[in-house]
Structures are given as C-alpha cells and as structure tokens.
Amino acid sequence: xxxxxxxxxxxxxxxxxxxxxxxxxxxxxxxxxxxxxxxxxxxxxxxxxxxxxxxxxxxxxxxxxxxxxxxxxxxxxxxxxxxxxxxxxxxxxxxxxxxxxxxxxxxxxxxxxxxxxxxxxxxxxxxxxxxxxxxxxxxxxxxxxxxxxxxxxxxxxxxxxxxxxxxxxxxxxxxxxxxxxxxxxxxxxxxxxxxxxxxxxxxxxxxxxx
Numbered sequence: 001x002x003x004x005x006x007x008x009x010x011x012x013x014x015x016x017x018x019x020x021x022x023x024x025x026x027x028x029x030x031x032x033x034x035x036x037x038x039x040x041x042x043x044x045x046x047x048x049x050x051x052x053x054x055x056x057x058x059x060x061x062x063x064x065x066x067x068x069x070x071x072x073x074x075x076x077x078x079x080x081x082x083x084x085x086x087x088x089x090x091x092x093x094x095x096x097x098x099x100x101x102x103x104x105x106x107x108x109x110x111x112x113x114x115x116x117x118x119x120x121x122x123x124x125x126x127x128x129x130x131x132x133x134x135x136x137x138x139x140x141x142x143x144x145x146x147x148x149x150x151x152x153x154x155x156x157x158x159x160x161x162x163x164x165x166x167x168x169x170x171x172x173x174x175x176x177x178x179x180x181x182x183x184x185x186x187x188x189x190x191x192x193x194x195x196x197x198x199x200x201x202x203x204x205x206x207x208x209x210x
Contacts, residue, residue: 015053016052016053016054016055016085017053017054017055017056017060017064018054018060020052020067021060021064029067029071030071033067033068033071033072033073034071036050037072037073040078040080046078046079049082049083049103050073050080051083051084051085052064052082052083052084052102053084053087053108054088054111055084055085055098056088056090057090058101061084062101065082075101075102081103081104082102082103083102083103083106083154084098084101084102084104084105084106085105085106085107085108085111086098086105086106086107087107087108087110087112088111088112089112089116091144092112092143092144092147093143095143095144095148095151096147096151099147099148099151099152099153100151102153103154104154105153105154105156106156106157106158106181107141107145107155107156107157107158108157108158108159109132109137109157109160109161109162112140112159113130113131113161114130116134116136116140117130117131132159132161132164132165133165133168138171141168141171141175145175154178154179155177155178156177156179156180156181157177157180158181159181160183162180162182162190163182163183163186163190169182173194173198173201174201
C-alpha cells in the first residue's frame with residue numbers, strides 16, 4: 001500500500017526541470033516554449049531571460065535545454081540568456097558543472113534552506129527549525145556565490161531571507177552577489193542597507209589601497 005504522504009511528496013517534486021523533460025508534460029512545455037518564443041521574437045520582448053527551476057541533476061539540465069532548443073529557444077541565439085534556480089544542495093556542489101550550461105543563477109533561499117536542513121517549512125510540527133541563518137545555510141550561500149564568481153556567471157537571490165533578515169542581506173552584499181529580490185514592503189529598507197554596506201566596503205578598499 002502506498003502511503004498518502006508518499007503520494008503528496010511525489011506530486012510536489014514533479015515540477016520544474018523534471019516535468020519539462022518528461023514525456024507526460026511534453027505538450028504543456030511545448031506551449032510554454034511557444035509562448036516565450038512568440039514574446040521574444042514576435043512581440044519584440046527580446047530582453048526576456050528564461051529561468052529553469054528545480055533542476056536536480058546536470059543531465060536533467062541538458063535534457064531540458066535540448067527540448068527548449070528543439071522548440072526554437074537556443075541559448076545564445078538572438079541573445080537568449082538562460083538562467084537556473086539554485087535551490088538544491090546539488091546545484092551548489094556542482095556549480096561549476098551547471099555553470100557550463102547556464103548564464104547565471106538565482107539562489108532560491110526558501111527551498112535551499114528546506115533541503116539543506118531537511119525541514120518542511122509548511123509543517124507546523126517542525127517549521128520552528130527552518131532558519132536561513134543556520135551556519136550550514138550561510139555556508140551554502142557563500143559557496144554558491146563564490147562558485148558563480150569563479151565560473152563567470154551571474155549570481156542573484158530570491159526568497160524570504162534578504163527581506164526577513166537584514167544580516168543576511170548585508171552578508172550577501174559582502175559576498176558580492178549581483179542582484180537581490182525582496183518583498184515590496186522591504187524595498188526601501190533593504191536598498192538603504194545595501195547602500196550602507198557598499199559604502200563601508202568602498203571605504204575599506206580605499207583604506208587598503210592607501
């Protein structure tokens with residue numbers, strides 16, 4: 001007998017790259033690709049960058065990119081940039097290998113924290129242990145951003161962490177992240193904080209040179 005929880009988990013993980021490369025979703029993904037191709041080439045929104053979420057393995061990334069190419073969305077063609085969400089520990093561990101296939105990464109701090117700590121943030125029983133400030137999670141962020149720098153690709157972040165915790169936003173700036181996504185109600189506060197950290201870094205650099 002299959003436990004109901006196992007069915008729920010299976011339905012949640014069939015998303016992102018695993019779905020895009022699966023025959024069961026072939027028609028749906030073809031429509032998504034057609035819509036994006038139309039937006040870029042017919043409407044003229046050629047500044048659209050594509051993002052692949054929840055890509056678990058390098059082979060899975062290659063499979064999705066091949067399907068996209070077959071549907072007329074080829075990385076580099078007509079300036080098309082393709083990014084990947086970095087939200088699984090394997091994405092961080094194999095950042096160099098994934099960097100060969102993508103133009104940049106957006107760190108999904110919510111899922112990355114959940115999978116790093118093994119905590120379901122939606123469970124009232126264990127959600128108290130969901131904390132983006134955990135030392136292991138901070139190390140994951142550091143490794144991801146450094147990996148992007150080393151491989152010459154864009155680094156960004158989306159998720160709750162920078163909005164909820166000013167210390168994380170400050171640390172991201174110190175690590176050299178290139179873009180930060182925050183909730184609308186924290187834009188001003190976070191922007192001022194980022195400017196202050198950048199000012200401090202510039203002052204420190206000036207002192208080091210002097």
